[in-house]
Amino acid sequence: MKVLMKLSALILAVCFILTACQQPESGTATTEQTQETTGAEESGTTAPAATEAVPEAGLQPQTFTIYIEDVIADRVEENFQGAVSKIITQDTGVTVQYQFGVGDVSEQITLMIADQAYPDFVFSRSHLNNFLEADAYIDMAPLIDQYGANIKAVYGDSYEKLKDADGHVHYLGQDFIRPIVEDPEDSFEIQHAVLKELGYPEIKTLDQAKEAIKSYIAKYPEIDGQPTIGMTLTCGEGWRYFITLINPGLRALGFPDDGNFYVNPETYEVSYAYALEGIEEYYRWMNGMYNEGLLDPDAFTQTHDEYLAKIASGRVLALTDAHWEYVDGENVLIEEGKYERTYARIPVTLREDIKHPAYRPSVYTPMNGVGITTNCPDPVRAVQFLDYLCQEKTQILSAWGIEGVHWEIKDGRRQWTAEEAVARFEPGHGIETGIGMMTYPWPCIGGGEDSNGYKFNPLDDSEVLWTNYNDEIKTTLENYGVRSWKEMFPAGDEFKASEWGQAWLIWDNQPTDSEFSRLHTECNDLTAQYLPIACTVAPEEFDATWAEFLQRLKDVGVDQLGVEATQLLADNFYVHVAE
Amino acid sequence: MNSSINSKTPRSSFSGFLRKIHRQRYLLLMSVPFLIWVLLFNYLPLLGWSIAFKDFRLKGPVIESFINSQWVGLKHFEDLFADLGTQGRFYYALRNTLGMSLMLMVFGFVMPIIFALMLNEIRAARFKRVTQTISYLPHFISWVVAAGMISAMLSTEGPINDILFSLGLIEKRIPFLANGKLFWGIMTGSEIWKELGWNAIIFLAAIAGVDPGLYESAGIDGASRMKQIWHITLPCIMPVITVILIMNVGWLISIGFEKQMLLGSDITRDYSEVLDVYAIKYGIGQSRYSFGTAIGIFKSLVSIILVLAANTFAKKAGETSII
Numbered sequence: 001m002k003v004l005m006k007l008s009a010l011i012l013a014v015c016f017i018l019t020a021c022q023q024p025e026s027g028t029a030t031t032e033q034t035q036e037t038t039g040a041e042e043s044g045t046t047a048p049a050a051t052e053a054v055p056e057a058g059l060q061p062q063t064f065t066i067y068i069e070d071v072i073a074d075r076v077e078e079n080f081q082g083a084v085s086k087i088i089t090q091d092t093g094v095t096v097q098y099q100f101g102v103g104d105v106s107e108q109i110t111l112m113i114a115d116q117a118y119p120d121f122v123f124s125r126s127h128l129n130n131f132l133e134a135d136a137y138i139d140m141a142p143l144i145d146q147y148g149a150n151i152k153a154v155y156g157d158s159y160e161k162l163k164d165a166d167g168h169v170h171y172l173g174q175d176f177i178r179p180i181v182e183d184p185e186d187s188f189e190i191q192h193a194v195l196k197e198l199g200y201p202e203i204k205t206l207d208q209a210k211e212a213i214k215s216y217i218a219k220y221p222e223i224d225g226q227p228t229i230g231m232t233l234t235c236g237e238g239w240r241y242f243i244t245l246i247n248p249g250l251r252a253l254g255f256p257d258d259g260n261f262y263v264n265p266e267t268y269e270v271s272y273a274y275a276l277e278g279i280e281e282y283y284r285w286m287n288g289m290y291n292e293g294l295l296d297p298d299a300f301t302q303t304h305d306e307y308l309a310k311i312a313s314g315r316v317l318a319l320t321d322a323h324w325e326y327v328d329g330e331n332v333l334i335e336e337g338k339y340e341r342t343y344a345r346i347p348v349t350l351r352e353d354i355k356h357p358a359y360r361p362s363v364y365t366p367m368n369g370v371g372i373t374t375n376c377p378d379p380v381r382a383v384q385f386l387d388y389l390c391q392e393k394t395q396i397l398s399a400w401g402i403e404g405v406h407w408e409i410k411d412g413r414r415q416w417t418a419e420e421a422v423a424r425f426e427p428g429h430g431i432e433t434g435i436g437m438m439t440y441p442w443p444c445i446g447g448g449e450d451s452n453g454y455k456f457n458p459l460d461d462s463e464v465l466w467t468n469y470n471d472e473i474k475t476t477l478e479n480y481g482v483r484s485w486k487e488m489f490p491a492g493d494e495f496k497a498s499e500w501g502q503a504w505l506i507w508d509n510q511p512t513d514s515e516f517s518r519l520h521t522e523c524n525d526l527t528a529q530y531l532p533i534a535c536t537v538a539p540e541e542f543d544a545t546w547a548e549f550l551q552r553l554k555d556v557g558v559d560q561l562g563v564e565a566t567q568l569l570a571d572n573f574y575v576h577v578a579e
Numbered sequence: 580m581n582s583s584i585n586s587k588t589p590r591s592s593f594s595g596f597l598r599k600i601h602r603q604r605y606l607l608l609m610s611v612p613f614l615i616w617v618l619l620f621n622y623l624p625l626l627g628w629s630i631a632f633k634d635f636r637l638k639g640p641v642i643e644s645f646i647n648s649q650w651v652g653l654k655h656f657e658d659l660f661a662d663l664g665t666q667g668r669f670y671y672a673l674r675n676t677l678g679m680s681l682m683l684m685v686f687g688f689v690m691p692i693i694f695a696l697m698l699n700e701i702r703a704a705r706f707k708r709v710t711q712t713i714s715y716l717p718h719f720i721s722w723v724v725a726a727g728m729i730s731a732m733l734s735t736e737g738p739i740n741d742i743l744f745s746l747g748l749i750e751k752r753i754p755f756l757a758n759g760k761l762f763w764g765i766m767t768g769s770e771i772w773k774e775l776g777w778n779a780i781i782f783l784a785a786i787a788g789v790d791p792g793l794y795e796s797a798g799i800d801g802a803s804r805m806k807q808i809w810h811i812t813l814p815c816i817m818p819v820i821t822v823i824l825i826m827n828v829g830w831l832i833s834i835g836f837e838k839q840m841l842l843g844s845d846i847t848r849d850y851s852e853v854l855d856v857y858a859i860k861y862g863i864g865q866s867r868y869s870f871g872t873a874i875g876i877f878k879s880l881v882s883i884i885l886v887l888a889a890n891t892f893a894k895k896a897g898e899t900s901i902i
Binding site for chain 2: 106107110113114115116130133134135235236241297298300301302303511512513517518521522525528529532533536555556
């Protein structure tokens with residue numbers, strides 16, 4: 001018995017020690033593995049390996065890895081195997097492997113920095129400063145001077161803005177260097193059925209929109225057996241309240257998308273938009289919608305799936321959403337053939353004299369983009385690859401596809417071939433062909449015209465848009481006498497461009513532990529909390545609620561936030577001021 | 580004489596200690612891995628607390644960043660309490676944490692005891708078993724699923740509104756989850772629904788251990804069922820209740836955050852944001868690791884004080900204590 005106990009104690013102890021020891025071993029095994037693979041790539045560049053994929057003499061195959069903070073699922077599915085991607089590999093020898101942020105991105109990036117385990121390229125939408133502070137990026141400036149003629153050509157004047165105070169270039173600006181004038185993503189959406197029923201009335205102001213919704217509900221309190229919902233929002237999950245609750249308020253007042261800030265175009269003084277006088281009028285309108293039963297009572301708490309399910313049921317008459325956010329719900333309606341329940345995109349503002357800012361132009365702001373990390377084994381090759389991407393023919397290849405297969409020059413325009421015009425709008429098209437894979441966040445020209453005067457982007461062309469609308473959309477558009485949604489909105493040249501650029505990029509790329517970011521988060525939190533409350537209180541309590549909101553913003557330090565933001569804008573503004 | 584005793588006693592006690600070690604050497608050997616475990620995972624990480632007194636910024640490898648960061652003393656704690664003074668987010672987070680856990684302590688602790696007592700009085704064995712099983716099933720549902728069920732139940736088109744509406748108790752459907760003032764109640768209610776049966780198990784076990792002879796003699800003396808519960812069952816399970824209470828007090832400030840995060844929304848933030856969420860959002864979420872650690876230390880200190888206080892109180896009251 002005693003021996004047995006001795007033995008079992010020993011075995012138990014040994015087992016524990018062994019399992020404790022095993023963990024680091026398995027850990028090193030995986031790092032060795034990854035080192036092996038990167039090692040293989042390195043040897044691939046130094047020794048001319050006799051693999052079958054060598055396309056041209058002197059072009060050894062090279063795999064570049066890139067980390068992107070958000071998941072772009074089709075890039076993984078495409079896996080650099082589409083026809084377009086194969087041409088890129090043929091020209092450069094390069095294939096790209098994507099790594100995406102999963103789970104807690106902050107934590108993932110923190111670990112990446114702590115381990116110095118960077119891929120070859122990094123694009124971080126909201127943690128740029130963490131990488132900069134850790135010196136993760138190499139300085140591209142000397143390499144671009146040597147190999148990057150096309151990069152310089154594409155960025156033009158903006159290239160100087162990419163340089164930091166010491167003249168280093170750590171990243172290239174993200175898309176789009178020139179805006180694509182396609183259909184608006186952000187607008188007021190209202191069902192075709194409502195417009196048809198009311199004889200396509202003029203809906204320019206919020207009050208007109210409300211009347212339209214109200215009269216339709218009065219006629220049809222139920223749709224397909226379920227109660228009709230006038231309007232709904234998606235605010236229940238994290239950042240989504242920005243899209244359907246916060247941004248529409250700014251749009252209705254005609255403010256450009258400068259984040260939650262308002263930049264005074266004369267003095268460049270910045271203030272927090274929700275502390276401005278007048279902004280409450282949009283939310284007073286929402287409050288009216290809610291109290292008259294036109295706004296879904298669950299609007300502020302439902303999950304995004306519940307929101308999409310409501311849209312898919314066809315009983316939500318109006319939205320204030322971005323197209324990419326509600327499109328999944330709308331697609332269900334299209335599949336079921338309920339075209340009249342899909343949405344028309346119209347410019348609705350608070351008053352008729354306010355211009356909807358969808359196409360308000362702004363100077364290109366290269367605040368963030370793809371950078372090469374210190375781990376990249378061959379920075380020269382990496383810069384050459386970026387330079388290749390900036391070439392005009394690569395940009396056309398990436399946006400249009402292959403000449404003769406996907407597009408042709410006809411009637412003085414670059415056009416899709418007959419098959420492509422159909423195939424383009426089928427799901428999975430990009431994955432099969434590789435078209436559109438080398439856009440965001442890679443350097444991408446976007447809109448405008450190439451050296452021959454043809455469009456860089458297919459969707460820039462109203463005719464292209466028209467041919468791809470369904471009949472329901474065409475009917476609605478014809479009744480309003482236009483040929484695309486974008487023609488319903490005030491055109492870009494009606495505005496003075498915001499010469500400070502896209503200010504939201506400046507706010508988004510501040511160090512997360514700065515005083516500015518702390519104040520910004522606190523103010524945004526209050527806004528996210530009080531806007532729903534203001535929308536749902538009784539109408540007579542609205543003013544008191546709004547006053548309470550302003551008071552708490554003040555307590556948190558909204559004035560200080562404005563001062564900090566003004567300073568930041570000035571700091572990131574030097575190139576313009578010099579101009 | 581005195582000195583010889585003095586010099587002898589420690590030696591003999593020391594050799595006695597060695598003898599004891601020798602006698603228990605296998606038991607000690609068996610406990611070594613667990614000791615290492617505790618040191619490695621519970622005590623070693625405490626070294627990280629030192630970054631609460633530094634301005635830690637991650638610039639490359641962790642150790643290097645740690646060495647390069649500045650000592651700032653109690654700056655982060657001062658920030659924290661300055662926030663408390665101005666009724667900023669930390670004030671609300673602390674208030675919500677303590678408020679919700681106190682409610683949970685009171686109701687979430689008393690209900691399982693009452694439930695266990697009631698269940699114990701049921702004579703139909705099959706019914707009793709089925710009831711018990713049903714009551715602790717929700718414990719095995721994860722909060723993510725449970726939150727989905729609760730928000731569906733409470734939505735304006737959900738069954739609770741349907742019932743209230745059809746009974747004519749309300750004129751307008753109530754968006755329960757959009758009303759901050761109801762949030763603590765909803766939290767407590769859903770926690771009780773989920774954990775009632777599970778928490779009652781330990782009390783049922785304690786009740787099962789009560790000597791049946793006591794009930795018999797009480798019955799002969801003419802004690803009613805209520806009297807028997809009050810004078811026999813409750814005093815007999817009192818030690819268990821005390822121990823559980825002390826342990827619960829220790830968890831008072833760490834009520835977790837899943838359910839608050841899942842059921843709370845922006846509109847109810849003043850009532851739903853708890854300390855953990857605050858630490859994630861304003862500490863780690865903003866790369867302010869030092870600040871986040873300061874919150875963690877604050878939480879631990881409060882927990883220790885609460886446990887010690889509850890323990891002393893229990894000792895004074897003449898009940899068992901755990902320390």
